[in-house]
Amino acid sequence: MKKEVIAVLEASSRNCISQNIFNCSSSNLQNMNKQNPFSLYDFLGYLIPGALAIYAVLTINYIDKSAEFNLDLFIDKFSKVNLENVFVFVITAYSLGHLLSYISSITIEAYANWMYTYPSKYLLRKEQDNQDEGRRHSYWKKPFLKNWKYNFWRSILLILLLPCVVLDFILGQSLGFKTLYRKAIDPFLRDAILYKVIALTDKLGLTDRAGNNAIDIEKHDFHRIVSHYTFENAKQHQFRMVNYVALYGFLRNSCLIFNVLSWLFAVQLARDFSHHQVLSRAKTILLLALVCSTYIAFMAFMKFYRRYTLEGLMLLVVDESIIPKVNFRVKENVATF
Template sequence: MKQNPFSFYDFLGYMLPGAVLLYIITFVFGVDDIVAKLSLEDASSSTANQLLSFIPAVIFSYLLGHVLAIGSSALIEAFTNYSNGYPSEFLFGVKPKAYLSSDTISGQFGRVVLWLLILPISVFKLVLKDILKIKMFNQAKALPQPLREATHNKCTAVLSQHIDVDTSNMKLEKGIDGDYLRLLYHFIFENSERHSAKLQNYVALYGLTRNVSFAFIVLFWWSVYSYFFTSQFSVGKIHIVSFATLAYVFYIGFVKFYRRYSLEAVMAASVFSKKDG
């Protein structure tokens, strides 16, 4: 598979989330100094120069998207894996461990801190998914029972026969370890043209939703601080509620596409044959 230097993920996963955060900071919080400094002040009135004046803002959005990606991976993806388990596990019906089940006190403390850092997501999840059990908010769904054994057997066969992985200890009750799912992903990406495009799309979409969700977490805490401790920004309760809600909505989207990416890799491995390549 050949890829362009600037990929679909670069646009959806980095540039777009960075642009969303930059736009809201500028036009909702009124911090227009950022855009002013990123603009080329001496640009002439010609159309070409006006277009070129946006280049610094575009580059800054892209770099800001990378920062969001680091934060969202460390916080939102970690929270998802702690609370739901890895997609390669819950797809096969593996029940997640309790959120605070860590081997060390420091690990438990870290999970409490994580829960508080992404408070809008953790509270909405607790109420809507865990307590009220509303199905539409449960995107961490298992495969239907008849499919689990068939797909698991096929995946372990691909790992054993084509990647030389010892699969003797892999049991359906444990699902597929996340590291082995990465092997399946790269194997399918390199050997099945038909599935590689869909895998790329799902990776880009879960990167987009995860990073935008984290952007709204940042905006939520900014709005909370502004509302209670400073009058510099015109922030009200509507901003706090809106950012909290949007953070959870995009989190649900992330879990959905995180699952679909894993499901696509599993299904592609299940139907793989040598002629696919």
Template sequence: MEKNPFSLFDFLGYFIPGAFFMFLCFFLQQQGGILYYLKVKNIQEFNDNVSIIYATFFVIFSYILGHILSFLSTLTIENFTVWMFGFPSKNLLKFEKEKKYFVEKDNCCLTILSYILRLLLFLFLLPISFFSITIGKLFDLNRSVYTKSLDDIYIKLIKSRVYHIFKKMGKKGEVSLEKFDFHKLLIYYSYNTNISHQPKLMNYVALYGFLRVCCLIFNILSLYFLVLIFIDSEEKTISDCIICLVSSILAYITYLGYLKFYRRYSQENLMILLLEDKKQ
């Protein structure tokens, strides 16, 4: 087994987002907020206060905080994406029809609970959800970045290959790919049968994981300043509005980046199936 305690994902997915979030929290505690550290003398003062103990604590806590943020981004950003647009693997193979964010469950109580949960998530991710249903639909970004399918010839070949893989693994009868989350099994299969593609797949995982966490951080930052706009003094309202708008735009841009690499990762896994198995 290859010993690699720290990978690219540890830095992009955990340490860097955790450190970035810690810096934002530290900056926001100052009287001038983020704008406080745009002055050179304030940056120099911050550098003079850094010690080895502080730096060690910063590195360790950033890594831990990055894990927490990554988990929270999975619960929020990833679930929102699946509920709003579906799984990228199913979109690529034209299994997903037009998604409805609010769906009815078998039980009335479950339906109400689902509606409440999805509404709260929609409001929590307001910068992302708002831009997705406005700019995303107006400029067709949702389809071009995430929900666009493969060409029919590739879809036919990949479906045939998927059925062959399930049959080879002992599954009798045809599998309903529309209802079954087949991509989880195909990730493991393609990863272990095509060793040469593993680095490329892991790079996609690191990139979309990094962008997902950054998206959550910018989303939290925009909500923070949105609250300040309503409760803060009039002197800072203009600057708060500007930072809120910029962070909201950055949240949506990083979200589009997450969608892009999440889709590419799924597409790579599906296209690998068309290659000959390395282990025969």
């Protein structure tokens, strides 16, 4: 029996080596999905953020109760592992990670989309159009008074994400850091992508009532169709796309965690100040570090959010089976036959 198992493993190794490395990655991903329902996103998107949040709360509680922070005592206290509680810790961290993922999707990701629009929108604009849209685009839903309910919750969101919002305004908006993660692609690629998007909608028979085929990148949610099609038909690149999703999910959750921790330390410092206590230098430095970490995590989230979107669009471009039956034209941000 042992020899048979070894023979099977050796045969699998030879087959994997003889194939292209992307085929191996895609095959391994599919096998993992069939054999193990616990995916990469479960680790990066749920388990690790949940564990990070638990240890962060324990750390803050330790710092708050300790008169002086001793690194050796801190490490000694939390390095003792009780195997009986490991299972409970994993389940708690995983469950908390799901909660964090949902909250970050309706806060961090919502703020990103309301402030900068979706990556599929600004990627396919001309750079000048992006700059003009950046000046015209408003975080608020207009008309303001008519949509006061939506704008009220958007105001609440700005307050909740204040540590991230402040640095995003100073560094991202004023100093131009947003060009690192919000940048349009060059005109040639833009036209090539729109060419393929039109061809895909034509292939799938997605025409309007008049029989015309038109894609307005500002109005239509075309990327949802593109992402499903490319993931289903580009098996060799599924592993990379899953990686991007796992990474931007992890960074989105990390941004939320750092944002909450920034608020907690700010409240502690405000409480110490109100009690006429000398502000802790270590807490002040840690607060600044957490605020900076919040914005760094936000920029990294936006980076992989953009990369995931661009990966799906580029996979559509290199798909040789997608060819329009007729010519098309691009006028402003609308591509039509």
